[in-house]
Amino acid sequence: MTTTETPQTADGTRRITTAKAMAEAIALEMRANPEVFVMGEDVGAYGGIFGSTTDLFAEFGADRVIDTPISETAFIGAGIGAAVEGMRPVVELMFIDFYGVCMDQITNHMAKIHYESGGAVNVPMVLMSATGAGYSDAAQHSQSLWGTFAHLPGIKVVAPSNPYDAKGLMASAIRDDNPVLYLFHKGAQGLVWMAKNPRSIAHVPEEAYTVPIGEAAVAREGSDVSIVTLSLSVQHSLDVAEELEGEGISVEVIDLRSLVPLDTETVLSSVAKTGKLLVVDEDYKSYGMTGEIAAIVAETDPTMLSKPMKRLAVPDVPIPYARTMEYGILPTRDKIAAAVRELAS
Amino acid sequence: MYREMVRIRHYEGRILQEYHADKTPAWDIGAGLIPGEMHLSAGQEPAAVGVCAHLRKGDAITAPHRPHHFALAHGVDMKAMTAEIYGRTSGLCQGKGGHMHLFDPENHFSCSGIIGQGYPVACGQAMAFKRRGTDHVAVAVAGEGAANQGAFHESLNLAAVWNLPVVFVIEDNDWAISVPRSHSTANTSNADRAAGYGMPGVRVENNDPDAIHEAAGAAIERARAGEGPSLLEIHTVRLWGHFEGDAQAYRGAELETLDERDPIPAYAARLIEAGDLTDDQVEQIKAEADAEVDAAVQFALGSPIPTADDALLHVFA
Numbered sequence: 080m081t082t083t084e085t086p087q088t089a090d091g092t093r094r095i096t097t098a099k100a101m102a103e104a105i106a107l108e109m110r111a112n113p114e115v116f117v118m119g120e121d122v123g124a125y126g127g128i129f130g131s132t133t134d135l136f137a138e139f140g141a142d143r144v145i146d147t148p149i150s151e152t153a154f155i156g157a158g159i160g161a162a163v164e165g166m167r168p169v170v171e172l173m174f175i176d177f178y179g180v181c182m183d184q185i186t187n188h189m190a191k192i193h194y195e196s197g198g199a200v201n202v203p204m205v206l207m208s209a210t211g212a213g214y215s216d217a218a219q220h221s222q223s224l225w226g227t228f229a230h231l232p233g234i235k236v237v238a239p240s241n242p243y244d245a246k247g248l249m250a251s252a253i254r255d256d257n258p259v260l261y262l263f264h265k266g267a268q269g270l271v272w273m274a275k276n277p278r279s280i281a282h283v284p285e286e287a288y289t290v291p292i293g294e295a296a297v298a299r300e301g302s303d304v305s306i307v308t309l310s311l312s313v314q315h316s317l318d319v320a321e322e323l324e325g326e327g328i329s330v331e332v333i334d335l336r337s338l339v340p341l342d343t344e345t346v347l348s349s350v351a352k353t354g355k356l357l358v359v360d361e362d363y364k365s366y367g368m369t370g371e372i373a374a375i376v377a378e379t380d381p382t383m384l385s386k387p388m389k390r391l392a393v394p395d396v397p398i399p400y401a402r403t404m405e406y407g408i409l410p411t412r413d414k415i416a417a418a419v420r421e422l423a424s
Numbered sequence: 425m426y427r428e429m430v431r432i433r434h435y436e437g438r439i440l441q442e443y444h445a446d447k448t449p450a451w452d453i454g455a456g457l458i459p460g461e462m463h464l465s466a467g468q469e470p471a472a473v474g475v476c477a478h479l480r481k482g483d484a485i486t487a488p489h490r491p492h493h494f495a496l497a498h499g500v501d502m503k504a505m506t507a508e509i510y511g512r513t514s515g516l517c518q519g520k521g522g523h524m525h526l527f528d529p530e531n532h533f534s535c536s537g538i539i540g541q542g543y544p545v546a547c548g549q550a551m552a553f554k555r556r557g558t559d560h561v562a563v564a565v566a567g568e569g570a571a572n573q574g575a576f577h578e579s580l581n582l583a584a585v586w587n588l589p590v591v592f593v594i595e596d597n598d599w600a601i602s603v604p605r606s607h608s609t610a611n612t613s614n615a616d617r618a619a620g621y622g623m624p625g626v627r628v629e630n631n632d633p634d635a636i637h638e639a640a641g642a643a644i645e646r647a648r649a650g651e652g653p654s655l656l657e658i659h660t661v662r663l664w665g666h667f668e669g670d671a672q673a674y675r676g677a678e679l680e681t682l683d684e685r686d687p688i689p690a691y692a693a694r695l696i697e698a699g700d701l702t703d704d705q706v707e708q709i710k711a712e713a714d715a716e717v718d719a720a721v722q723f724a725l726g727s728p729i730p731t732a733d734d735a736l737l738h739v740f741a
Binding site for chain 2: 116147148150152153154155156157158159160161162163164165166168180183184187188192193194195196197198199200201203232233235256257
């Protein structure tokens with residue numbers, strides 16, 4: 080059984096982890112709609128390796144919270160088939176790194192059936208999966224890969240950075256008539272067995288609510304430098320923004336939340352305001368999100384930038400094991416701060 | 425079943441004719457009123473009619489890249505299907521799918537052009553039928569080449585462990601494009617593989633419509649009764665190329681004997697001998713098939729061609 084922390088503040092305001100927020104959103108949707116069910120490896124009694132299905136098994140039982148064989152092609156394909164018939168499956172791929180054994184179902188079927196059918200068939204399915212590095216799980220269990228899926232037409236891609244968005248985006252994903260790839264960062268889940276940023280535990284309303292897919296958030300307003308990022312890197316960027324405030328640098332942090340659809344308007348208005356742009360991504364650098372944001376700025380109006388922009392991402396190497404090397408290639412707070420200082424100078 | 429087999433063969437024959445009719449230059453697979461690859465099902469009609477005779481409205485089929493015989497036998501509208509093959513806006517998929525990607529939600533019919541990848545989707549449809557408490561079944565169809573795909577084996581296990589109402593159908597036409605079965609598969613019957621997944625497996629020899637009908641009936645009835653999945657391998661014949669334009673040099677002397685293996689004249693002869701069919705009825709059935717097919721082709725030819733901008737629609741619902 081996965082455990083997550085659920086501390087209470089002195090005034091009784093409920094604070095929960097990102098993992099618990101995800102599970103709570105799924106539970107609310109399952110109560111409201113009998114067509115919603117969950118399946119994946121260890122989503123049942125265990126509660127999801129990274130806590131995404133915590134307590135669901137106890138409430139809904141094995142009939143609606145279904146442990147699968149280790150057969151990603153079969154059970155993701157089964158999710159697609161159930162969705163084609165109008166059900167709303169929430170399917171977990173334990174690590175996004177496991178995409179290699181089921182990519183055909185994801186890209187040739189989940190993503191394309193609506194288009195190929197000329198809009199006649201919907202695939203209202205959530206595929207949720209754990210992403211991210213930082214705990215020495217090395218090259219096959221630490222990737223982000225959202226850029227890979229965002230590149231392929233037909234899949235909405237979201238990646239929350241905090242408990243509030245995790246719950247609201249999950250509700251939106253389940254209610255969406257399209258396939259949604261919901262990528263949660265292991266380091267932002269609030270797991271008791273992994274180092275975490277305090278931002279992974281926060282106040283979340285008990286009732287159901289949605290966070291719209293395709294709307295970025297201004298996670299922090301600022302006037303000197305814009306950081307555009309998503310997922311765990313938002314937490315790092317907010318830490319850096321607080322730190323640099325003491326140095327007189329005002330940092331705006333844009334949390335993309337969704338890569339598909341991408342909220343270009345929020346990005347562009349921030350860049351127009353600050354004139355300085357740092358894009359931070361825990362995914363690989365080349366052909367990815369950082370390049371996409373750069374291209375959007377360049378296509379819109381490159382004179383918005385008063386200085387050349389910067390990109391901070393994994394430098395096109397697989398994720399290494401040893402801590403020194405792993406943190407050597409990840410976009411850490413120190414690297415974010417250094418890049419912002421350069422832009423602000 | 426004979427009528428449906430004739431209907432399918434006349435359809436495929438007409439598509440064959442139309443496919444080549446205006447290919448200019450003739451070698452250009454992308455030219456003509458029907459562009460792209462074309463995989464026709466001549467010879468494999470008994471599999472489709474034998475299986476689909478047992479299906480009801482609401483039962484699902486996932487078909488592979490060679491789908492026309494199962495589509496027609498399962499009730500997919502011939503006109504809308506033909507318009508799709510012609511890439512017209514009145515087609516099943518408004519011209520976005522083409523002949524390998526036919527989707528008809530009303531009849532729960534879909535295709536996948538990726539070998540063996542329709543099996544998992546059928547499991548999911550069966551899962552939905554079971555969860556909703558219906559007695560509908562899902563039929564997953566692919567060729568013998570697909571039985572060496574991981575998706576096939578994963579799906580058999582999943583369907584068995586969850587007791588899903590699925591019938592896995594393998595059409596063994598001896599050839600995976602140009603590779604004979606003996607070069608790709610160590611065992612001689614894929615039905616034997618069913619035992620490894622704890623389900624019944626049957627292989628029907630000789631492309632015999634009646635034998636297929638009987639075996640399919642047992643498997644579908646079993647699924648409908650909640651008794652779980654089955655595997656049915658049908659030994660059939662691919663009378664034409666893997667795709668149109670396939671010279672089939674790799675088949676050698678077999679090509680000369682294919683006419684003898686055509687299941688339709690053989691079935692007609694058997695029915696006539698038994699007194700269940702007359703020569704007049706044969707002619708009438710052929711004439712009716714021709715008329716229906718011609719109406720479908722005319723419908724397609726008279727349908728609008730999509731605009732370039734239509735390509736931007738339907739990425740998301």
